[in-house]
Amino acid sequence: MLLFLIVALVLLLGLTASLARLGHCFRLNRKQARLYQELSLEVGRLRQAEERHQLMFSANPYPMWIYDCETLRFLAVNDAAVGTYGFSQEEFLAMTLPDIRSPEAPALKDVASQCKSGLDSLGIWRHRRKDGSLLLAEVRAFRFEENGRERELVLSHDVTQRREVEEALQHSQADLRSLVDNAPLGICRSSVEEDCCGTANSTLREMLGGYTIEEWVRLKMSKDVWADPKDRGRMIEILRRNLHIKGFETNFLRRDGSTVRVRLSGVLIEDAGGNEYFQGYVEDMTEQSTLEQQVRQAQRLEAVGRLAGGMAHDFNNVLVVIKLSTELMLRQITPESPLSKPLLQVLQCG
Numbered sequence: 001m002l003l004f005l006i007v008a009l010v011l012l013l014g015l016t017a018s019l020a021r022l023g024h025c026f027r028l029n030r031k032q033a034r035l036y037q038e039l040s041l042e043v044g045r046l047r048q049a050e051e052r053h054q055l056m057f058s059a060n061p062y063p064m065w066i067y068d069c070e071t072l073r074f075l076a077v078n079d080a081a082v083g084t085y086g087f088s089q090e091e092f093l094a095m096t097l098p099d100i101r102s103p104e105a106p107a108l109k110d111v112a113s114q115c116k117s118g119l120d121s122l123g124i125w126r127h128r129r130k131d132g133s134l135l136l137a138e139v140r141a142f143r144f145e146e147n148g149r150e151r152e153l154v155l156s157h158d159v160t161q162r163r164e165v166e167e168a169l170q171h172s173q174a175d176l177r178s179l180v181d182n183a184p185l186g187i188c189r190s191s192v193e194e195d196c197c198g199t200a201n202s203t204l205r206e207m208l209g210g211y212t213i214e215e216w217v218r219l220k221m222s223k224d225v226w227a228d229p230k231d232r233g234r235m236i237e238i239l240r241r242n243l244h245i246k247g248f249e250t251n252f253l254r255r256d257g258s259t260v261r262v263r264l265s266g267v268l269i270e271d272a273g274g275n276e277y278f279q280g281y282v283e284d285m286t287e288q289s290t291l292e293q294q295v296r297q298a299q300r301l302e303a304v305g306r307l308a309g310g311m312a313h314d315f316n317n318v319l320v321v322i323k324l325s326t327e328l329m330l331r332q333i334t335p336e337s338p339l340s341k342p343l344l345q346v347l348q349c350g
Contacts, residue, residue, distance in 0.1 A: 136160045189277055
């Protein structure tokens with residue numbers, strides 16, 4: 001009986017040990033399964049991230065490429081680069097970066113040696129297409145390390161059309177500035193609410209004594225420009241009522257304190273902030289005033305001449321009557337008559 005109990009106890013202990021080992025193996029398998037599942041999910045996420053990155057590279061609307069910083073050889077290019085530059089993928093991968101650079105560009109190794117790790121803006125460069133035409137490319141680069149070698153991811157943005165528009169705009173602005181500065185009339189833009197002069201072309205500044213643009217912007221309209229500030233108030237009233245003004249005459253002050261007669265024409269404008277400005281033209285009336293005075297003087301002389309002519313005509317009529325009467329009287333007397341000599345004198349004077 002004791003022996004049977006001992007054998008049963010040994011078998012029970014063995015069974016318990018087996019069950020313990022089996023539970024441990026089950027826990028290990030379950031842990032391995034969980035780790036495998038997590039690893040599979042991570043691999044899936046990495047694959048998706050790589051696919052997204054590849055899509056962002058290949059489907060980017062701007063030309064992009066990766067090149068080796070030592071050999072300058074293209075390692076990868078996207079479809080936008082193929083479409084913009086005209087080279088096929090195979091042609092690109094057989095080329096180096098200097099092959100798309102214009103001949104007058106500085107040495108690329110010198111430029112590349114100045115690049116820093118991470119994102120860097122390299123400015124605007126002239127690049128060559130397959131057909132030999134040139135384009136202006138705004139280049140940004142991201143330097144990184146892969147397999148112990150330095151690479152650069154480059155994004156190229158074709159700004160040829162934008163640069164042409166900017167240059168055309170600059171030329172247009174220069175032409176407009178020249179047109180305004182050389183206009184025969186004064187051109188100005190001044191605040192209606194504030195007592196400042198704003199901007200004025202050289203014609204107006206010369207008209208008022210030769211102010212520089214720096215001196216002009218420091219002047220006060222009511223004190224340094226308008227001879228009578230009340231005239232400015234009347235002009236502003238007309239502007240706000242009609243939104244424009246034409247032929248408003250007033251006096252402006254010159255730099256030396258003398259006055260000049262001017263004629264103003266312009267419009268009332270309002271900016272996005274609700275501020276009102278007078279924008280218009282200033283005509284120097286000095287020469288015209290002189291001509292008007294000369295015309296008035298000539299008109300007075302003409303009036304005097306017409307008056308004198310009328311008086312002479314009337315007096316001539318009287319003289320004609322006197323002469324005819326004297327001739328009739330001389331025909332009625334003899335030469336020996338005492339009235340003959342006085343009548344002859346009257347006739348000769350007539």
